[in-house]
Amino acid sequence: MAAINHPYAGSPQSGSLPRPIGDINRWIVLAVIIAGVSALFPVLQNSSVTSRGFDLQSIEQEKLAVLGEISLIETDVARLTSLPRIERRAGEIGLIPSFDPFYVSVDVAGPAPAKIPAEFLPGPAEQSVGSAPWWRSLLDWLAPLN
Amino acid sequence: MPQSQALRTGRVLLPAILFSLFATLVVARLVQIQVFQHEQYAAAAHNELEATNTIYAARGSILDRNGHLLATSVETWDLYISAREWRDSLVAAQAANTISIATGLDINSILDSVEGIGFGDVLIARDVPYETGLELIEADVEGLITLRNSARSYPEGDLAASILGIIGTDNSGLAGIELFYEDVLRGEPGRVIYERDTAGDPIPFGLYIAVEAVGGHDIVLTIDRHLQKLAEEALDAAIEAHDAKGGAIIILDPNTGHILAFATSPRLLYSELDLDDPEKVRLLRNVGISDLFEPGSVMKVITAAAAINSGAVNPDTTYIDTGSVIIEDREIKNWQDNIYGEQTMTEVLQRSINTGAVFMAQEVGVLAFHNYLDAFGFGKPTGVDFPGEATGLLRKPGDSDWSAVDLATQSFGQSISVTPLQMVMAVAAAINGGRLLEPRFVRATISPEGVRTEIALVVVGTPIRPDSSAIIREMLGKVVMESGYHPAEPDKYTAGGKSGTANVAVNAVYDDTQIISFVEFAPLDNPEILVFVKIDENQDLLTGTAAAGPIAAALLDATLTYLNVEPDGRRYVEAR
Numbered sequence: 121m122a123a124i125n126h127p128y129a130g131s132p133q134s135g136s137l138p139r140p141i142g143d144i145n146r147w148i149v150l151a152v153i154i155a156g157v158s159a160l161f162p163v164l165q166n167s168s169v170t171s172r173g174f175d176l177q178s179i180e181q182e183k184l185a186v187l188g189e190i191s192l193i194e195t196d197v198a199r200l201t202s203l204p205r206i207e208r209r210a211g212e213i214g215l216i217p218s219f220d221p222f223y224v225s226v227d228v229a230g231p232a233p234a235k236i237p238a239e240f241l242p243g244p245a246e247q248s249v250g251s252a253p254w255w256r257s258l259l260d261w262l263a264p265l266n
Numbered sequence: 267m268p269q270s271q272a273l274r275t276g277r278v279l280l281p282a283i284l285f286s287l288f289a290t291l292v293v294a295r296l297v298q299i300q301v302f303q304h305e306q307y308a309a310a311a312h313n314e315l316e317a318t319n320t321i322y323a324a325r326g327s328i329l330d331r332n333g334h335l336l337a338t339s340v341e342t343w344d345l346y347i348s349a350r351e352w353r354d355s356l357v358a359a360q361a362a363n364t365i366s367i368a369t370g371l372d373i374n375s376i377l378d379s380v381e382g383i384g385f386g387d388v389l390i391a392r393d394v395p396y397e398t399g400l401e402l403i404e405a406d407v408e409g410l411i412t413l414r415n416s417a418r419s420y421p422e423g424d425l426a427a428s429i430l431g432i433i434g435t436d437n438s439g440l441a442g443i444e445l446f447y448e449d450v451l452r453g454e455p456g457r458v459i460y461e462r463d464t465a466g467d468p469i470p471f472g473l474y475i476a477v478e479a480v481g482g483h484d485i486v487l488t489i490d491r492h493l494q495k496l497a498e499e500a501l502d503a504a505i506e507a508h509d510a511k512g513g514a515i516i517i518l519d520p521n522t523g524h525i526l527a528f529a530t531s532p533r534l535l536y537s538e539l540d541l542d543d544p545e546k547v548r549l550l551r552n553v554g555i556s557d558l559f560e561p562g563s564v565m566k567v568i569t570a571a572a573a574i575n576s577g578a579v580n581p582d583t584t585y586i587d588t589g590s591v592i593i594e595d596r597e598i599k600n601w602q603d604n605i606y607g608e609q610t611m612t613e614v615l616q617r618s619i620n621t622g623a624v625f626m627a628q629e630v631g632v633l634a635f636h637n638y639l640d641a642f643g644f645g646k647p648t649g650v651d652f653p654g655e656a657t658g659l660l661r662k663p664g665d666s667d668w669s670a671v672d673l674a675t676q677s678f679g680q681s682i683s684v685t686p687l688q689m690v691m692a693v694a695a696a697i698n699g700g701r702l703l704e705p706r707f708v709r710a711t712i713s714p715e716g717v718r719t720e721i722a723l724v725v726v727g728t729p730i731r732p733d734s735s736a737i738i739r740e741m742l743g744k745v746v747m748e749s750g751y752h753p754a755e756p757d758k759y760t761a762g763g764k765s766g767t768a769n770v771a772v773n774a775v776y777d778d779t780q781i782i783s784f785v786e787f788a789p790l791d792n793p794e795i796l797v798f799v800k801i802d803e804n805q806d807l808l809t810g811t812a813a814a815g816p817i818a819a820a821l822l823d824a825t826l827t828y829l830n831v832e833p834d835g836r837r838y839v840e841a842r
Contacts, residue, residue, distance in 0.1 A: 173469075184414075188341035188396055191324075198335035198421035203495055220758070223832050 315469075317462045323453030324714075325416065325437055326482030328430055328444075330491040331526070331709060337430050337444070339416040339437070343399030345369070346387040347380050351409035361408045365390070368398050368405075392435065393417040418444075420536055426494050428533040428552050429487070429652075429707060441534070441550040443485065443707060446653050450711055453482035481714035488524035488709045493517055496824055497529035500817055501799075505531055508804035508813050514554040514686045515817070517825055520694035520787060520796040522723055523703030525650075526825070530554040556654045558683035559781050559800070562768025563618045563810070564693070565679030567785070569626050570615060570741060571696040572638035575734035578629035581612045581741050585625045596671045598624060601767070612741045615764060616748065620678045627677035635673060636662050641729035642692040642702060644684060649704040649726065659683040679768055690798045693785045696738050697762065697793055700730040743790045747836070754815030756822045758833035760790035763818065765810035770803065779803055784814035788822045789834050797821045 199205065252260070299307060327338040345365065352358040358377060366373040369391055380388050392415070394402075399412050418433050431442020438452070439445035456479030461472035497515040505513055517527035534549045541547055551557075573579045589605035591598050600606070600620045606613070614622030627635050639645065639660065647655045660682040661668040675681040684692075687705060695702040704724035712718045730738075742762030746755050754763050763786030770779040783800040787793040799814040799821070806813070826833075 185400075191338065191340050192396055194335070195338055195340050195419045195421060198338065201334070202421045202423070203425065203491060204423055221827060225832075 315461045315472075317460055319458045319460075321456035321458060321476075321479040322414075322416075322437075323455050323479040324481040325418075325433075325453065326451040326484045326712075328451075328485045328487060330426075330487050330489050330494075331524075332490065333486070334491050335421050336426060336487070336489075336491065337418055337420050340419045341396045342393040342415045342417045343396065343402075344389060344413045344415045345391040345394055345399075345402070346389055346411040346413065347376075348387055348409045348411060349380050349383040350385055352380050353384075357408050361410060364405055364407050365402065365410065368402050369394055387411055422491060424535045424537055425491060425498070426487075426489055426528075427536050428530055428549070429489060429494075429528055432534075432536075432539065432550070442552070442652070443487070446651055447485055447708065450485060451482040453714075454480040456480070483714070484712040485708050486710040486712065486718075488519075488526060488706050489528065490526050492828060493527040493825055494529065496821065497527035498533075500821060501529045501531055504799070504801055504813070504817055508801055508806050508808060510801045510805070511803040512553065513801040514798070515800070515821070516554065516686060516690050516798040517821065518690055518694060518705070518796045518798070520698040520703075520793050523691070523694070523705045524709060525705055525707055526795070528552075528554055528707075551654050552652065554686045555650065555652050556656050556685070558656055558658060558685060559802075560682065560768045560770070561679040561684050561689050561783065562766035562781070563620075563623075563678055564689060564764050564766035564783055564785050565677070565682065566615055566618065566623045567693050567696055567738065567742065567764045568638070568642050569623050569630075569635075569677045570611060571642075571730050571734060571738050572630050572635055573611070573626035574737050575700075575730035576630050576634060576638075578631075579611050579626055581737060582610050584608050584610050585622065587619055587621050589621070591621045591624050591674070593624075593671050593674050594669055598671075598674050612744055615741055616745050618765060623677040624674040627673055632663050632670075632673055635677070638729060639676070639682075641727055642695060643688055643726065644682065644692065648685075648687055648691050649724070650687060651707050655687075656685050658685060658688055679766060686798060686800055689783075690785065690796065693764075693787075693798070694796050695729055695735075697735055697742070697787050697796070699732040700728050700735045702726045702729055739787075739790060739793070742787075746786065747790075752815070753811055754784055754786055754819045756786075756788055756819040756835055758823050759788040759826055759831075759835045761786055761788035761819070761822060761835075762790050762793075763787065763815070765815060767810045778807060780807065782808070782810035782814050784810050784818045786815075786818040786822060788826060789831070794829070794831060795822060795825050797825070 325339040328336045330336055347361075352361065358380065362373050362376040365371065365376055371391060376390055379390050402410060403412055416437060418437075420427070420430070429442055431444035431446075432440050433444050434440050439448040444451065457477045458474070459476075460474045461469045463469050497517055501513055501515045504510065512531045514531070515527065515529040516525065518525055530553045532549055532553070539546060574581070585608070587600070587606040587609050589600055589603060598620060601618065604617075604619075606617060606619055609617070609619060609622055611622070611626065613619070614626070630638065645658050645660050645662070647657050660676060661672045672681050691702065691705055702725070704726055706721065708721060710718050710720045739762055742764060743760065744762075746752050746761050746763045754765070755761065763784060766781075766783040766785075768781050768783075769777070770781055781800065781802050782804060783798065785796070785798045787796040797818045799818045801814055804813060
């Protein structure tokens with residue numbers, strides 16, 4: 121404290137902070153900005169990672185829930201197509217047990233099976249058009265040397 | 267003005283020494299913890315951070331031969347109450363009310379289960395339906411803890427319950443197919459090792475080692491649900507109509523050993539399952555596989571097959587029946603003391619003559635006859651993929667209590683105990699070309715990835731030649747179809763068969779108590795289906811032909827029609 125209150129004789133009158141000297145302060149400011157951004161970056165990244173992590177957990181839970189619902193739906197379908205239900209519904213809508221089937225033998229060949237619609241067929245295999253790529257040609261040319 | 271200097275004083279020394287000592291202690295402790303005890307604390311921190319969870323594998327489903335679901339697992343919830351959070355009676359009452367409304371549980375029983383328990387979690391309900399559990403989770407009920415579980419669902423109700431079996435609360439098979447194929451259905455549980463935060467949640471992108479659970483395989487049975495239903499209904503109707511104690515109906519593919527239907531009575535019913543009742547627990551075993559009976563005259567099919575194959579007799583070989591035969595001072599008589607005179611071997615089967623069967627067995631010879639019994643699978647397991655199979659009982663030459671009378675009585679199915687399945691497989695071998703097959707309840711498995719693996723046919727042995735089998739088929743065809751009318755002749759198919767009416771020993775004495783049966787196959791020349799009907803202790807005392815025969819015939823007609831086999835029966839052809 122004594123040094124501040126008693127400056128050396130002949131020194132400029134002081135009572136205020138030194139004025140900023142142009143270049144040095146800009147660099148300092150830049151350094152501070154870079155340091156600040158660098159310090160902020162991992163914070164933001166960590167925050168993003170944490171958020172994604174919670175999202176993943178949430179999606180995992182949703183997946184489990186969906187899988188559970190799928191098994192319930194499959195069970196419902198099985199129950200709806202079960203023999204007791206089919207019998208009950210058949211009776212409700214007025215169906216009766218069938219009589220003995222009558223078998224008819226014919227000498228004519230059966231019809232050709234129905235063709236599968238094109239959209240259910242696999243796409244045509246891609247055929248190579250033109251020459252092989254240049255790198256393959258180079259490899260093939262180099263192959264005899266190996 | 268000269269600067270003043272601080273004066274040295276001894277009063278600073280003591281605090282400095284104390285502070286230095288304190289600092290030294292702190293540093294020493296830090297060195298102890300971070301250097302000397304580093305491994306110990308690192309391990310403790312690691313254990314604290316690390317958590318392990320088991321990922322339970324989904325249990326495989328059970329399907330019938332056509333892919334219809336017979337048993338599958340569904341998601342459920344187990345409900346626990348944190349007793350600590352229910353200390354406040356108002357909180358407990360409100361929460362219990364919410365749970366009671368959602369689950370239907372009695373509110374007082376919920377509160378009573380937590381009463382007096384200060385700490386810990388109390389189980390109040392197991393296997394709560396999935397949607398109900400979700401509702402409770404969304405309702406955020408105070409003190410309620412929900413844990414995922416799974417339960418077995420049977421969409422077809424009680425159908426084939428005695429075949430499917432049951433699982434326990436730990437989702438492990440306890441009976442039936444669920445038990446036998448436990449290692450296939452169960453799958454492999456997975457494991458997750460992860461770092462967790464103070465709340466117990468996984469730390470994102472922290473340590474995470476996961477071993478995925480491998481789901482169980484689905485099982486495809488040989489059972490056809492429609493035929494199983496037919497068989498169960500036919501058996502129940504027969505037991506009621508003939509005032510019987512129980513029975514079994516088996517529908518088999520004699521060429522593959524696939525069991526298409528297997529109905530038994532008494533049998534397990536899911537709707538009446540009560541594991542606290544010893545009588546119900548006894549039903550966990552399948553009487554068609556675990557219980558023995560004396561087959562009676564159905565055994566004459568095997569005796570005839572042995573005699574034909576050995577060359578001792580042919581279908582037209584004759585003998586003179588006098589109504590009885592004496593063996594070691596024991597008189598063996600025909601049923602109802604009938605006397606038939608000169609009979610062929612075919613007529614022995616047609617009229618089910620006991621003395622004729624004794625004749626055939628004696629012609630084969632003692633050792634050879636028992637070799638044939640062994641070759642046909644008697645006295646040992648069939649190898650069926652089902653738990654609890656009985657091996658059967660028969661005295662053999664060389665046993666201390668064997669006598670020549672046993673040869674005679676075993677020839678017509680007494681003094682020998684078999685399971686219904688053993689009898690069916692032996693007759694199947696006699697008519698399918700001579701191959702003794704391993705019976706199967708399961709035909710294929712399906713992996714979680716959808717890869718289906720068929721289970722191969724197993725031929726256990728060839729007790730007779732194909733030509734002998736053809737002769738036996740023809741002889742059995744004459745049993746059913748030679749007379750103008752036979753109660754066991756199907757309406758639409760040619761068939762062959764044999765009846766059985768065996769007396770049951772009560773307190774080592776044979777009385778009127780009987781077990782009747784009929785085994786039949788169709789079509790005659792190329793059998794596709796074999797049916798065995800057994801009725802226990804029918805009070806009306808009708809014979810196997812009169813009571814079991816029509817049931818077998820009707821089932822053959824129904825089964826072959828269902829399988830779309832064109833009829834070839836004379837009644838059908840004549841009617842057209």
